[in-house]
Amino acid sequence: MTEQEAGMPAPGEQVRVVTPIPHATGGESECAHAISHLYDYLDSEMTEEDEARMRAHIAHCSPCLAELGVEELVKRLVRRSCHEQAPESLRVRILAQLSVSRTTYVVESGVRPPA
Numbered sequence: 001m002t003e004q005e006a007g008m009p010a011p012g013e014q015v016r017v018v019t020p021i022p023h024a025t026g027g028e029s030e031c032a033h034a035i036s037h038l039y040d041y042l043d044s045e046m047t048e049e050d051e052a053r054m055r056a057h058i059a060h061c062s063p064c065l066a067e068l069g070v071e072e073l074v075k076r077l078v079r080r081s082c083h084e085q086a087p088e089s090l091r092v093r094i095l096a097q098l099s100v101s102r103t104t105y106v107v108e109s110g111v112r113p114p115a
Contacts, residue, residue, distance in 0.1 A: 030057060030061075031057075031061060031063060031064055034054060034057045034058065035064060035067055037050075037054065038067065038068060038071050039071065041054045041068075042068075042071060042072060042075060
């Protein structure tokens with residue numbers, strides 16, 4: 001069984017992890033629930049269904065739309081202001097550690113790495 005057949009990404013493949021957001025608001029208002037998940041929305045870390053629910057809410061709720069606008073502005077300012085890059089040696093160490101972690105996951109999960 002290959003890593004791809006086991007549900008693991010191919011080397012270098014980007015993985016988009018999305019977790020469905022609970023529909024129950026747990027006693028908080030619909031607005032409080034929406035605001036608590038704004039960064040999930042801005043970072044595209046929602047399921048398509050949750051994104052549609054968020055878009056529908058902010059389309060009809062001017063306070064939440066305003067909050068979304070503020071958070072988008074903050075993200076743009078941070079992105080524009082942060083031009084520093086990590087040293088190449090750090091990048092190499094992180095990639096090596098990720099490889100070790102992935103190998104450990106494959107072995108511990110009982111899936112054999114390809115020969």
